[in-house]
Amino acid sequence: MIELTRKQVVIDGTPRIVMAGEVHYFRVAREEWEQRLDLVVEAGLTAVASYIPWVYHELPDGTIDVSGTTRPERDVAAFVDLCADRGLMFIARPGPFVMAELKNEGIPFRVYREHPEIVPGGWDGVPTPSRTVDYLAPAFLEETRRWYEAILPVLVPRLQPNGGNVVMVQLDNEVGMLAWVTNSPDLTDHLLEHFARWVDVKYGAARPYPAAPGGDGWAEVVRSPSEEWAGPLRVDLGEFMRERFADYVVALRTMAEDLGVRGVPFAINIHGTEGGSGTPFPIGISQLVRTYSGIPGMVSGSDHYMGEATLTTMSDLYVINAFMDAVHDDDQPLTSLEFEAGSGDYGAGAEMQYDPSTAELKTRLCLAQGNRLVNYYLFAGGINPPLDEVVDDGNDRLSFTGERHGTAAPVGPEGQRGFAYAATARTVHAVTANEPWLAVMDEEHDEVELGLVLDAYATEYHHPASALMTDAVTDLTQHRGAGQRRALVRSLLLGGYRFGAVHLEERSPRAGSVLVLGAGRYLAADVQRRVVAHAEAGGRVLLLGPVPERDLDGSPCHVLADALDLGHGEVVRDSGHYYPSVVAHGWAAPWPETRVGWRQELRPTRGDVVLTDVYGTACGVDVPLGDGRVVLLAAELPSSRELFTRALTALGATAGVSTSTPFPGVITTTTASADGQRALHLINVSGAALPTTVTLDGEELFDGAALQVPPRSGFVLPLGLDVAGVRLLGGTGEVAGVEDGAIRFRPFLGLDDGPGHVDIAPGTVVLPGDGYEVTPFPDGTVRVTPLDAAAELVVRVDTRSPLVDPNPEPGPELVIEASQRA
Template identity: 40%
Template sequence: MRAADRPADLRRDLVVSGEIHYFRLDPAEWADRLDTAVRTGVTAVATYVPWLVHELPDGTFDFGQRHPHLDLVRFLDLCAERGLSVIARPGPFVMAELKNEGLGYSVLRRNPEIRAAGWDGERRPETIVDYLHPAFLAAVDTWFDAVIPLLAAHAVDRGGPIVGIQLDNEIGMLPWVTNRPDLSDRTVAEFVEGLVATTSREAVQARYGVGATSFDVTDPATWGPALRSPVDEQVLALHRDLGRFTRDRYARYVQHLRAGVRARGVGEDVALLVNIHGCWGERATMFPLGISQLHRTWADGDTIPGTDIYIGDLDLDTLPGLWTSTAFLAATCRADQPYGVLEFEVGSGDYGEALDVTTGPEAAGLKLQLAIAQGGSLVNYYLLAGGRNPELFEPVGDGNDRIAFTGERHGFAAPIRPEGDLATWFAETVHLTEAVTDAAELLRAARPERPPVTIGFVVDHYMTEYRYPGSTREAEFVAELERFRGSGPREIMTRALVVGGYAPDATLLDGPDALADLPTDRVLALAPTPSLDDDLQRALADWVRRGGRLLLSGPVPQHDMEGRPATALIDALGLDVGPTHAATPGRTPFVAPSITPDGPAWQGAEVAVGFAQPLTTRRADAGTAPLAHLARTGEPCVLDIGLGAGRVVVAAADLPCLPQIWDALLARLGAHPRIRITSDSRGVVVVPCRTPDDVEVVHVINVSPWDTAVALERDGRPVTDEPIALARRSGTWLVRRSGETRARVAYRPPRG
């Protein structure tokens, strides 16, 4: 029984793998679980290699010499015998519900100084450390000295199964979810000295020596207390500086790990990966925060980034967050740089054994197809097989003394249960996996076609992981960013684009030069938030003058990311923005389409909105046309504005997700779907892809709860001979090869 004829190549192949934790299984069970993994159709296995598990109380490491369940080499050999490639995940952090986040207990016991101090000097019980503290790096090097040579000896370039090694796990996640940045004296000193080096002592003093603060740039003893307990006059400056500083530190930390792995014998044939965190409350809406934290760590182009996706069912509610997360990740990668999902949820979702969350068996298939349609080339099922948590070698007196806080059984929501029996959805997992792996070469070669619309990813809008708990000013600033960024208010902009057939990609907007190379042959859709730096505003205006077409959906930016007035964009457009009309209890603003020379801007009645901003033009020319207005006052709130060789549609209102509205706005900018969708369901997603030799692959996914018939049309011609009957919550893909006039259905999921 073999899973593949050759080892997986994470840089070139489409790889579906499954996570199996050898250390949570009896060695006698390893062969059975791997045989079952082969039955699913996966061609690779991923596993953590936890520091916590392999470290003995005396500080030495055991890889099976004394305890058979730690015999990593035997596990790797069993994988190789079955043709399964391996992605090893040795930490140093592991998470995976392990205690101490997978770090050896010796680390903090011997080096308590590495534990980070947060706001107001608080030290949390979570394992939050200074990633760049010399003592922590020395401990990491000790662990790497033990584990990396073993992995290198079983790497693909030496005839072994290991094709990838992950560099740590969910870097920056714990400080984010606890709102506890590293503000230890050592880190704060590095922070202040870095600011002084890039500006001046006088500039830093002026920036932080404000309000009722004790900050004195000439006295390092004042730095920590002042910045750990900032005053309101400092918080937005600190918000920006600290966010950028930590992102640089994460990049330097990963560089240390990368160099350490390579120096210990891991050759270039083994891909290195970075794992990104960010799902929150069974949604991916917040996920771009993790991308913003870590995107510099894979900027070299040689490292593969992968997401962690935990959203349960894929439906119209969760669709925009998942779409933008993948699109924003792709925007941070180079053209030929692979990306994917390192933790792809494939279980029932009942992680607490409370039967309070249940994910349908079709969810994995929908998410898998969407990941591939958006260009992902690595999907790792997490978890594929459950197991049991053994006891720690050294009791810690925490109630169960096991390696994890989940109790004895672990991964009970996985398709392969801890005891080895199969979940009811296992057969469906097999079907979808085999369908993808059978078509892997074609699906990997078929990349998404250039869409008519690209979404702007403003990295600084997601720099919201830290906020001083004592500052109302910062809390309001962060709340505005979280409400309006990325997909716009209520995520409607992205939802309208995706179900409207536009299949948008994304572009990275990170600094004033971000639009220098952005083509003007497509619409840039941006949810700007009320805060957008002047240099980026000027870059947007210059891009439009060169012929770009810009859709702004949300409040018009009038401040920069530090709360100062920033009006470069409205000045370029000749706009004045009136006081916001916001929905409040007992009062709701309504917006109506305006009359243009061609009739109403769109067909429809008045619509209720969450907010609207009146817009007044300062320009005397005829280059501005109102498209919508506040129904009771007549004040315009959606405008079509000419600027140089380009155009801007400013939609300063929380418009609903009605196709006639968004199609009308995009048509004003010359954008139309590459493939038009005709369906009685507003939940069909179509992603056209194409191979270098012009084979057309069209992904069609119905995320709605309704069965539907879908007719597709490209350039006025039907894509298929007949409409496609697509069951609720199912997907298919179509293939049209050179010389064929119509596409054929290449995959259809089983029903029942």
């Protein structure tokens, strides 16, 4: 039985962290399947995921082989059963779209040839450059049903509730992505008819369009918009497509359930990273939010490719997780269905190579934020088989990548251990050792929430000739989310703030909290009103960006500016001969004069000026509003732990975790469970060892001594963990496993005044031994400290007596080991 409850994945009554690896059976020779799965098991993974591509299983005559009649690699059941034989769960991804660098994104060539009406044109009727389709076209749905009728009966008897190992089924893949990346809405005649009915319901006779929906000229109005209605059309298309995608997923789920897929979660894969950046990721949330948000039995999974783990990457990843969670209900967990793995050398030309620690650092951050499933994509590479029909496209193989595929994967195309295999396996084993508490812990948050304005990400459709559409999309893209230059989020993370996000179109921030919001000139009236109401009721707001002055459709909207009695001038940008710089005042000072990319003149009638240009023109203000306050910083500021921490402190929000390091690079957060367990998460993304003091809830940890955090490393340190009957109150060692009555630790982090230690709760007898000293405290706590930082530490613990006894009576023992320092 599989349950999604309290943001946990509960399998047969036990909360789990599912660690999966993507292995494409169709890219691996049948006789090599077992060797690949043995490497999966060796790495410590507990599940395998795989696309099941329609284009591979359908033959040129239209028949479908999923049993291996024509090729042994087409025997899907055999592969799933081999996974089961090794105790591996299976995540099925049958499409119909699968992407995976396949021709037609996984749709058979025949479908396009026989049903040309499903292929959309975009703006001005120009054919779309991608192989997308009108998802709800009757012919496409009928073809999809035919595919599901072939593949799902293979999966149904193997579902986990039926005694099998299939624990999740993904419906389609990256829905809406192809239209977004090409800026080509799926404007088929069928879609335009549906859109016409939607517009009629929304507007009635008050519609902003010159032609009656569905009447003469309607197609031209949508495909080639005039500036008169370009603004409303951009907004309407975004809203409409959310509903259409939701209808599509309902159709797929209904087909699957009709065919017997029940009792396991259905997954939706959220796309959105682009060019190594995670900033556009919420575009995928915006497109697909109605396909899964608050719907029982549905789970969303991130799909991210951002390269090397850096402060920039980790800031993006933190936002991805926070924004995904903001639209989930109280039960829906965070998952990642495509978690970038490997060395980064995707083209096998050594153009790039990630540090092997990259996957570990990203994994640790995601788990600290509550991810319950991570699927490393691609875990094992393979060989793209030839197509069964000649299409004369240069290689006539299943994929456009050529013969070898997955050259960056931890396991290479020929089954060899890749550059990142050992590091990935080390990461998975570390997660497994900490699974009992990670599976039930949630991140603790300070009184800070990052504002998610989902409509600011509805920027996937804009006519290239429309100045209004282009202006709106440019403004929204520059200022949304983490703020320009990621200044908001990166600064908060470096300042030790732990925060989630609030979906501002749907709910208000927590009463009394500080809302942190990146926004530009375009901000919906309803959102402006919600921001104002939050401040008037005693909340506080930190807003980075120019003064909002337009609604999303381009119409004037000054709700926030009017509430603040705030006048403003034009945005002044840098140029080849002008270098705007700003100076801090009041609580923001001292802060060095800093060059910025732009600044906007603000003309406040009340409150304090906290930022000006070097000539004294205000561009940052702190304005009282009702019982609360709004700080507006109207300049393209760089990330600054000092400035933004001062801003949040002035607004009454202090960081629950604070660190002191000589250079940026350490990210900290804490997690806790309902039964009182707690952990500190430390991640050093820099290439330098950083001494780090940690203050938690106002108290210095480790008596104020600095932890020596190695470069490119991460740790889960106990603040109260129940491990095999012993409570670890605190310390500098991460649990590495419980085996044969022993608790193993990773090498302890050292302190600047000596070796690290672990504190064990009262009620535990610690036996003396070589290599460590035992220090009892008056409250019964016992501290164990290694004498030689490089030596293995073995501590024997008897849980029967609260006294430190060198000669205890024989009884049950617990062995705690600390392996050698790296």
